[in-house]
Amino acid sequence: MSTAAPTPRKSSSGPDGLAVSGSELPIGNSPTAALDGLEHSRDTFITHWAEMGSSWGVPRSVAEVHALLFIEGRAMCADEIMERLQVSRGSVSMTLRTLSEWGIVTKTHQRGDRKEYFEAEQDVWNLLSLIVRARKRRELEPLLAALDETRHAANGETTASDAELKAHIARLDSMHDALQRLDRLSDRFIGRGGKGLDVAVRVLSSFL
Amino acid sequence: MSTAAPTPRKSSSGPDGLAVSGSELPIGNSPTAALDGLEHSRDTFITHWAEMGSSWGVPRSVAEVHALLFIEGRAMCADEIMERLQVSRGSVSMTLRTLSEWGIVTKTHQRGDRKEYFEAEQDVWNLLSLIVRARKRRELEPLLAALDETRHAANGETTASDAELKAHIARLDSMHDALQRLDRLSDRFIGRGGKGLDVAVRVLSSFL
DNA sequence: CGAAGTTTTCAAATATTCTTGAAATCAATG
DNA sequence: CATTGATTTCAAGAATATTTGAAAACTTCG
Incomplete structure (x- = not known):
């Protein structure tokens, strides 16, 4: 078993925890x-x-x-x-x-x-951009849509027009707004062929 | 099913999806x-x-x-x-x-x-900052340390001084450098009492 | 078109992660 | 300092997520 996987998560039945040890590297020509x-x-x-x-x-x-x-x-x-x-x-x-x-x-x-x-993909910034893009689409955007809907449903609440309802909506809004800002921001920076993230980091680095 | 938990992941043995149902909330006045x-x-x-x-x-x-x-x-x-x-x-x-x-x-x-x-925490930007901080410490930094170590170990490779080794080290470096840049950047923006992230987003918004 | 090589699918098996519940620990109180 | 109330721990159990492997579905080639 010379080319074992990096992480042997699979416990073999025998007591051979070190089977993959020192005997494989130095061999060969x-x-x-x-x-x-x-x-x-x-x-x-x-x-x-x-x-x-x-x-x-x-x-x-x-x-x-x-x-x-x-x-x-x-x-x-x-x-x-x-x-x-x-x-x-x-x-x-x-x-x-x-x-x-x-x-x-x-x-x-x-x-x-x-x-x-x-x-x-070998370019790391491009790689990170692609990852961000994928997760944004798959996870952030659905959440934003849901928050948006929830917010409007809550707004239509007839029963309670009191302070509590207002505070609730304010919370939904603040969450939605912050996430939406991140969402839109990432749009711009992952838009331009992967270099956007790199640029963003450089800009910010020089800023504060 | 009024006061059921948001997500009833737990299947009760009987066919009674609504067991914990309507008898507790609507009662009051x-x-x-x-x-x-x-x-x-x-x-x-x-x-x-x-x-x-x-x-x-x-x-x-x-x-x-x-x-x-x-x-x-x-x-x-x-x-x-x-x-x-x-x-x-x-x-x-x-x-x-x-x-x-x-x-x-x-x-x-x-x-x-x-x-x-x-x-x-009720301030969303502060909340996000705290989350970023926690994950950075718990996950990003250990990875950076590991990459760093790996890089140096690889550098010490005596056996192969060929192009392949160089390319390998270059890959480790590019990954390490990008992540480190993100790491340091986040330091600055989560440093200042939670408003840093907000500021960062505003700066970038107006930039590109 | 049929054979051979490759990839995909998906139910079952496995592994991992999460939850529970009750005992142990801790803290406040009289 | 014993009692009562609250919280933490943690092993066992439950639920979830992942992996396998073999059959089905493609694909290419002769």
């Missing part, structure tokens, strides 16, 4: 030896990126696949990914679809090869 | 009637806020408790919360601790009452 350190470094990156992802609500394996493609910096096919990460074909398939929907991974082909290859 | 619409509106808010939270990795019930405290806009005790949200005492306790750690809920007392009361 010269070119392999050189790559082993890299491989390990990549694993580390993948592990940390996946951990952050999962604490932000991104399924661990989605983050892992993305991390792998990002840090390898080249197109890989499903087989290679599942081998490297030790996950099932089905999982890789769904994961790649998710990443494609977010726009941070793109499908490519290699001539003479029937398989599909995938590669990750 | 005139003022109660006026509150029904409000109550419903609050439930809606709680549901949506909780849903957004859970898609961002915040446990649903944490988001629910926060939403309740925010939208009620007053201090509530554990009993009231567990009653309203239909969750266990233990859950409310842990949830309130989490929210306190994030700094978006504070403990208060009422004289002559032994119970602890809790209330949520």
